[in-house]
Amino acid sequence: MRLGSTFLRTGAAAVLLAAGVAVTADLLAGPDAAAPAPAAAAAPAASTDGIALAAPNAAAVQVASSQNAWGGARTGLEPTLSDRVVHYDIDATLDPVKHTVTGREKLTWRNRSSVPVKSVYVHLYMNAFEGAGSTFFTEKRQREGAFRSGVEIKEGEWGHIALRTVTQGEATVPWTFVHPDNGPATDHTVVRFDLPAAVAPGASTLLDIDFHTQLPRVMARTGYFGSFHLVGQWFPKIGVLELPGERGATAPRWNAHEMHLNSEFYADFGSYDVRISAPKEYTVGATGEPQGAPVEKNGMLTHRYVQGDVHDFAWTADKRSSKPMVETWTGPGSPNVTVTVLYPPEYAASAAPAMKAAKDSLTYFSNTLGPYPYKTLTVVIPPHNAEEAGGMEYPTFFTAEGYARVEPDLMNQYMLDFVTIHEFGHGYFYGLLANNEFEEPVLDEGLNEYWDLRMIRERGQQIHAASPFMRRIGITPSFDAFAAERTGTPRNDPADAPGQNAYDRLQDIGPVYSRTATLMRDLEARVGKEPMERAFKEYYRRWKFRHPSTADLRETLAEVTGQRAAVEAVFAQQVYAVTRVDDRVAELTSREQLPLPGTRQAGSNWVEDKQDDIDKRVEKEREAWKKANPKAKEGTGPYPFRTEVLVRRNGAAVPQLLTVKFADGSVENVRWDANESWHKFSWTKPAEAVSAELDPQRSHYLDVNKLDDSRTIKADASASRRWGMDVSAFIEYLLTLIATV
Template identity: 65%
Template sequence: MQPRPILKVLLATAVVAGLAIQSLLYAQGALVVAVPQPTTDTGIPLAAANAAAVTTPSAPNAWGGPRSGNEATLSDRVVNYQIEATLDPVKHTVSGQQKLTWRNRSDQPVRSVYLHLYLNAFQNANSTFHSEIRRSGRGFRSGVETKDGDWGYIELRSVQQNGAKVDWSFVQPDGGPDTDQTVVRLDLPQAVQAGASTTLDIAFFDQLPRVVARTGYFETFHLVGQWFPKIGVLELAGERGATAPRWNVHEFHMESEFYADFGSYDVKLTVPKAFTVGATGQRQGAPVEKDGMLTHHYKQDDVHDFAWTADSRTATPLTGTWTFPGSPEVEIKVLFPPEYAANAAPAMKATKDALNFYSKTLGPYPYQTVTVVIPPHNAQEAGGMEYPTFFTADGIPDLQPDTLGAFGLDFVTIHEFGHGYFYGILANNEFEEPMLDEGLNQFWNTRMTRAERRDLHLAPPWMQRLGLNPVWEFGQVQRLLTPLSFPADALGANAMDRLQGINPVYSRTALAMLDLEKEIGKEALERGFKEYYRLWKFRHPSIADLRETLAETTGQRKTVERVFAQQVYAVSKVDDSIDSLSSEEVLPQPGSHAGKGKRILLSNEAVEKQADEIREKWAKAHPDAKEGSGPFPYHTVVVVKRKGAAVPQTLQVRFADGSSETVKFEGEERWRRFEWTRNSEAVSATLDPEGKHLLDINKLDDSQTLKADRRAQRRWSFDLAALAQTLYTLIATL
């Protein structure tokens, strides 16, 4: 998911909906009391509520071991969903029947399983999701308000195992309010033996919410995500730090996303004939018509989620194909409303470009479809959301080339497609380690924008017509969006409890990884990520698995472990600066001097006179001498200060004769003095001349000139003025 759009995150406000009576569910306009069922001892513990960055690498055979490509299936399929669902687009409801077949990978019987009922985050203001909105004061993204009648929920109408009724009860694994109903425990009549499978027959009913966060409807548009009962993940010893079997199942938090096992989806969606449908996976034949309704049949193997959209206003979809060595031919479809017709072709191009870049730099794309959805106006909160083979982009009105809006559409499309790799194929736990998805994806997006010069044009069209069009490379934009002076949360912190919210996970991870890339080299880092993809595709890697893969593959373990220790497992600001620069002539000094058997007393006046005479004589002999040279050597002193984490730093000093000195500043010292005596005056001193440390709080104090130079100050002033004007323009469009 991308904060939407890129710079609107700066403008997000908190909006809190009213209170609702706890333990009440809305069901087709009536209120139904949910009666908790009897509970039993599950015997298998739950993952800790505060679980975050894993420090111990997973076992080599975790999740069935690396996928070589010679297996019968892409993933070690754990779950199978067969779903039949019918949409009522007037009431915005979905009625569903589901066969859920789950395999017990553990070596012990399982008597209880856990399901996510994510839609219940939107059933009332007492859910964990809404409680956290009130507590944080931030709101979700742009803070769309939930009004009366906008609430949504999911009901379990019946659950059976082999024809026997299954008892169930709501639980709050993270200690959220007891009114939260986003996780349910099923106590099975028959235990699932080690290595065996069981099938649950589930009838469910969705009331979709007005789209305020990730899923829901607006008028005829429906984005149906996290809409079916979805089983949690049973992790085994050696997987993501687990030492024994445990259920990893968290409540739906304001800023958390998802985590699920790989499996197969066979889904039949029945909608009115006038509605265009797009969904995860491949459509199986033509839709089947009956009583004015069409049933669309989709299948997709080796994914861990399924989402879909339906809208009667969708224009004729834009379609295309893409091919690349090692990948199947991919059918691309862009769905869009008529008002955003101009967005379709740019979204198609950005998707193809992203397929090329990710395939070249990480590994082949394994699926045969990509569906891109551009939500209509007033359904923006459905934009910027990812599901396997299916994602939503942004709708930009009055789209103009080389503008902030054009960059936003391009970047969000690339970002959401990129989730297909990091969230989709490298299926990390987004609750506990969001850095592995949002952060690494933002980093890879930034690498792509840099490699292809997809820069951010700050000025609106009217400023460009006046010849004012400052351009920012997107790595610098990440600095703008990142808390540098007080980074409150480690990158490896979970998504649920962050002082500064989830947004720094995106930008600060990108900066940390860009800094790492500059230290170890582009080729080494890309080699490491290709190996990470090869080893961990269709599994569930942890941060420790990423760390170990990069350390081993790049051959630069010390550097990788330092960066992870400073920025991933802890949080350290980087703050090096030039404290002072001086460059003074080495002149004769007053006082008593011994020489040739007698002492000579030189007064201050005599020394100054002698120095002036020597300078005058030298100047006549060197009429073309450069400024900063003369008859006396210059003693140059630079003092560097360190007020943050110790990072390998480079200091470069330039001299008037065109020469330079480059030295290293490494280690834990808080300051260091560097000195040279040369026949030329110093001109400037610069820390980090290659720009390797984007996490540094203030790049302006990384350099000093001996004489005042206001060029950088003027450049930053012009750029910031242009950015301010662009933000004013953006505010006016909200």
């Protein structure tokens, strides 16, 4: 998921604030729904098998998973890429006028545990949009400011998913709505099926489910606008049964959280065989590989898509789509990949740039993390007024952003590229690594943001922040992507650890993106770019098609970089906790060490050195020294200089380098790694100091203020003028943007 987009929604607000700019139904019924199963209950009851649910406040795991978690690391010798736990066989029919999907689902689930399972938990995510009483909308009301771009659902635009029948064999399955996170009783996004026949250890069960989904007007991730339909989280989807040694579990437990405002999804790997019926004039795209030509019947075309080793399935249908753009890509270790871009006529200019960014992403992620294992990739550009469907990821399928004009010197070129790269990147961190996005969004949104910005950096791509007027007069400031990301994270008063869960956050979800990307960039600067990349390649190798935890990432980074102390310190300070980083050069003095007045012993006598006599002697010695050293640099002379630098620390101890430059061209470098609030360094040298700078290599982007990292002996306003021009240019661009949306 892109945070609308990440930089503009976080960095923009931070810069504006710094500049002083103010920033301010019945589920089971419906017009076409059948009568609900009579066993459905309104109040939760205890599970019949005693298997607990994950805690409502579960967050980043601190204990590494066992080596055989999720069946152990995949070697490539197994018959399937993942250990397939679930299989979905679904028939879905779209009514594009009523914006409904009628579905029949055969859900096959395997019990991996050593205990019989009598109850299973199923997500009904679409019920987040059934009304204002859902957990999603309850949290939205409590949120300050607009959610994403601020689109609201109006009367007649709500969505829901209704269970019509659920059976196991010939027996009806009763269900109960439950609230794993203690959400409101009016939330219906998690349901428990109490099975007539328990599922024995190692055995599988088949559930037949008839359901009816009403799509909402798209305001977040899924829905319709006009003839455009993005159909995501549209079918009953089983939760994850975690076993001891997996993500900190010590006993079998179900992980099935409510649909929160900011959280996304978590599911088992499996296989999908989905048949989608839509009017024949509609262009359809979906997760997975199309199976032959669509079959026509009664004016409808049925499209069949099959995909194994994924944990979700989404699709789109629109009668306004232009002819799809289709190209191929291949890379070492990957199959030939068919890349398809679906786009509306008004955003035709975005199709080719989106294709290029997608193929570039395939190359970069395959080279830096590991081969892309699937044969398809579908990019969907939503139409005008359906932008809230943009920036969303599903396996082999994602939505990007569209623009009527895309030019290199316009901000929209960067935004189109970045959102495409970002959503593709989710295919690795959310898709192939498949972390729990409810509890550990740092592993998806955070790591993905970091890896996306690495790709942007490798491309040499800058953020251009110039309005048309500024370009006409020749002012075209640009920003490095990591530097821009830094502005979007709370640094002075951070409240939420990046490892906190997605929904229980004081400062919202934005810092998961920006602070994680920044702290990982800082860790890379500390341990080295090449070791960091090797470590992430190993993380991907070990944990693809499994479900790693934060602790599993920590252990891989520590082991492969060979810098365990550094990695563990960063995770303790900035992942499991959140700590202010604020080091600065508080004082810089460099004083000539002249003779001083007073008395001194000369033989048996005491002689007084008077100030007037000292001044005359100093003047004479300076004149003589200048004659002897006619090309001497300013700041040097016959007397030494004592230089003192006072550094202050108001936050976490981070390894710092202090560089002091002197008038004679010499340089002193000293480490400051101690956990202390201040330190004073001093040198006596034959030259005056020119400047003192902490972190000259810019290793610590989490630092509150990089402008106070350095001082000069003589006043120099060039830096403040440059930063002032850049910030004002950036603010002008943002105000222009705000005026046009």
